[in-house]
Amino acid sequence: MTAEKHIPSVSVNYAANGSSKKSNELGMRVMQERAYEKRGEQYLLIKSPPASGKSRALMFIALDKLNNQGIRKAIIVVPEKSIGASFNDEPLTHFGFYWDWTVVPKWNLCNAPGEDGGKVNSVKAFLDSDDPVLVCTHATFRFAVDKFGVEVFDDCLIAVDEFHHVSSNPDNKLGVQLGEFIARNKTHIVAMTGSYFRGDSEAVLTPEDEANFETVTYTYYEQLNGYEYLKTLDIGYYFYTGPYSDEILKVLDPNLKTILHIPNVNSRESTKDKLKEVEHILSSLGDWQGTDPETGFQLVKLADGRVLKIADLVDPDHQATIQASLRSPKTNQDRDYVDMIIALGMAKEGFDWIWCEHALTVGYRSSLTEIIQIIGRATRDAEGKTRARFTNLIAEPDATEDAVADAVNDTLKAIAASLLMEQVLTPKFEFKPKKPTSGPTEGFDYGDGGYDPEKTNVGVNEKTGQFEIEVNGLVEPKSDDAKRICKEDLNEVITSFVQDKTSLERGLFDEEMVPEELTQVRMGKIVKDKYPHLDEEDQEAVRQHAIAAFNITQQAKDELNKPSVEGDLESSNTAFIKGVRKFAMDVKSLDIDLIDRINPFSEAYSILAKSLGEESLKQIAAVINAKKIQLSEEEARELAKRAIQFKNERGRLPEITSQDAWERRMAEGIAFLVRKEQEKQNGR
Structure with a gap:
């Protein structure tokens, strides 16, 4: 195992023009101003990445x-108590706004003792009081709606912050309750999220409910391009063999x-002893010097004499002390206050440490x-921080099936x-039929000619990043x-x-x-x-826009990692534009x-082939090919539909x-259906 196996699958460079951090006369940054313009909407959905200022936008x-x-x-x-601190008092009038944000301490229930149910x-x-603002967890709110009903609100x-916790699944209580609020139509709802999709592929809202919402979108590209310091973000994975704690220093840069x-104790990557894993990592870094009595931080002396x-x-004995230390203003005021954070289930959603340069995660x-x-933990902007990265360590396949x-x-x-x-x-894509x-659209640059x-043609509006x-x-x-889907939600389709x-394995x-089996049949399904509420023509439009966005990104990304004449990576603006134009x-x-004839996963395979050893690659291919399934009747019907076209x-x-x-393949789909029909007629 060598360090060369740490391959960034994407490395993106940004202009760092400072635009996303500039405030208007009311003290609002770009995203906040965009959201405030829609303040009169009854139902508002704000899609904006971590650290973009959603909390203040809501204020x-x-x-x-x-x-x-x-x-x-x-x-x-x-979603959790720690995030309640994002809504502490803010003197907004000092920055030009009309009112200050104030929460009476007893109404920030995230700071109150006791369990959510209590x-x-x-x-x-609070509802019976004269005070205007309450902060509580999702759980407390769910219990309250259950007990008092939607009418009292x-x-x-x-x-609702971190709105991706909501789901349209009937088992998701908060999702059901929001549906009831929308049906009653006597409340205003603002939903905010940095990732408007769920890991379980459930829809966040039903299409009927989502249609009520006005959407404000602020993209990762806009945010990072408008930062002041951070210019480059690397994302990649590293494959290892043996215990991860023996390999980790190849990617853990002190x-x-x-x-x-570190991995969950139930995961394949875990050694099942989380405390020993941390001890091993600490001893591998250097000599342990004890614990800082004030902060609870571990002190480790490196070979060069520095003390981390x-x-x-992870250690439950000192967790409360360390959490309190990390909530100190010094965490973000002093770059040298802490050097490394080792966590298992913490330091993720809502955690704010602006100096973080590397988010390193073991196991999927x-x-x-x-x-x-x-990844959002590493994408904060901070003075002197020009590059950030996310690395995922994954165990290579071994001999057992x-x-x-x-x-x-x-x-x-x-x-x-x-x-x-x-x-x-x-950047955001807007596709137009030729x-x-x-003709040309005002504000777009179509290149030298x-x-x-x-x-x-390929036009670019660098101001909007479109x-x-x-x-x-x-x-x-x-x-x-x-x-709306083609304009706002292509990433959710992707x-x-x-x-x-099935698509990923076969691709x-x-x-x-x-x-076309992937781009037309699988994506179409x-x-x-x-x-399902869209008619066939609109479904096909969404399919085409989504596969175009995905495949064009894949075809263009090679340009992102090519050094410029000076030896440095070009800015994302220049490289990505060049990549898209070159492909076109x-x-x-x-x-x-032509777009449908491109395997969407061919570029990913080329990176995987560089990252994994040849034997591991063969093992993976063998596992996948061994379970190759035959054509299904549903797929055959989709192929037959394409055959009619x-x-x-x-x-x-x-x-x-x-x-x-x-x-x-389309002909095989027709033949499959003919064969099935003959079997039915013959009584099979």
């Missing part, structure tokens, strides 16, 4: 609703401010959402997370909901696609796979299942058929003897 909106919109109470609902009566006491603002998440201050959140975590949250299957699953999940982050970190009447009416890409044969969305195990390891210009005309375009049905693999 601005809530204060306006309390003072100008007839709302009598604002109830802030957070705080329910406090919610009712009439004319209140309910603001010179970087690091949050290390390490917060061990429970969901893509969790990974997004962990069960372990190989587990390793395959973890590997696929890590690749899925990497692919999703690549999509999240790039027509004879097409300008807009060419004879070609498919791409406008013309595609021949592209289906346009017709309904308002389909237009999330479902990369989490689809990476099935040499006989025809790309995902869109159909996700948005390398073909005579960019059309949807083929006939409408070419005047004949696909032929099973064709030289074109996709035409043969």
Whole structure:
């Protein structure tokens, strides 16, 4: 095992122009101003990455609703107690706003002693009081709604932080209750999240409920591009053999401010003794010098004489002291206050340590959402911090069949997370069908030659970070909901696609796979299942827009990692623009058929091949190919539907003897259905 196996799957560079940190005359940053413009909406959904200022955005909106919109109470609902501190008092008038944000101490139930269930009566006491703001956990709020009903919250603002904890699944209590509030239509709701998708692929809201919400989107790209200091973000994975604690120093750089998440004790990567794992890591770093009596931090002397201050959140004996130390203002005021944090289930969602340069995670975590949250710990902007990284350590497959299957699953999940982050970190795409009447859009730069009416063009608006890409044969969305999905929610569709195990397995390891089976059939099924209320034409429009966004990102990303003439990586603006334009210009005309003919996972395989040894790669391929399933009736029907489109375009049905693999596959779908029908008629 060598250090060369630590391969960043994506390395993105940003302009660091400072725009996302500049405030207007009311003290609002870009995202907050964008959200405040929609303050009059009854139902507002704010999609914005960690550290973008969602908490303060909510303060601005809530204060306006309390003072100008007839709302009598604002109830802030957070997933865990520690996040309640994000809504402490803020002197907003000092920065130009009309009112200050104040929470009477007894109404911040996150700071109150006792369990969530015991705080329910406090919610009712608050509703009966004259005070305007309450902060409580999701659990406390659920219990209160159960006990008192939705009616007592009439004319209140309910603001749900970390909204991805909600689900449209009937078993998700908070999701059901929000549906009841929307049906009653007498409350205002503001929902906020940094990752509007769940690791279990459940929808956060039903399409009917989501249609009520006005969405404010602020992308990772906008935020990172507008930072002052942070310019580069690396995301990758590292495969290891043997105990992870023996390998970890190959990626754990003591010179970087690091949050290390060790594996869950039930995971394959764990040695089942979390305390010994931490002891081993500490002793591998250097000589233990004792514990700082004031902070509880472990002191470890490195070979060069430096002493690291390490917060061990795994050891339960000192956890309370260390958590209190990490809540100190010194954590973010003094870069040298702490050097490393070792955690298991903590230091993730809502945890704020601006100096963190490396989020290092052992083993695959429970969901893509969790990974997004962990990465968010490293993407804070801080003076002197120009580069941040996320590394996922994953065990290579070993000889036993069960372990190989587990390793395959973890590997696929890590690749899925990497692919999703690549999509999240790039600018927003806006696709337009190429027509004879097409022309340039104001504010977009079409390259040196300008807009060419004879070609498919790629325009860039660097101010908004948007791409406008013309595609021949592209289906346009017709309904308002389909237009919203194509504009706002393509990443949610792509999330479902990369989490689809069959698509990922076949795209990476099935040499006989025809790309259209993934881009048309599998993606088509995902869109159909996700948005059953859309008609077929709108479903096809969403499918085309999603696969175009995904495949163009994959084809363009090679440019991101190419050094410039000076030897440095180009800015994301320049490199990604160049990559998209190069892909578009390398073909005579960019059309949807060409995009559908690209295997979406071919670039991921090339990175995996560099990261894993040849033998491990063979083992994974063998496990996946051994369980290759036959064509299902549902897939055959989708192929037959595509075959009818083929006939409408070419005047004949696909032929099973064709030289074109996709035409043969469509013909196989028809043959499968004919065979099934014959079997039914013969009584089989």
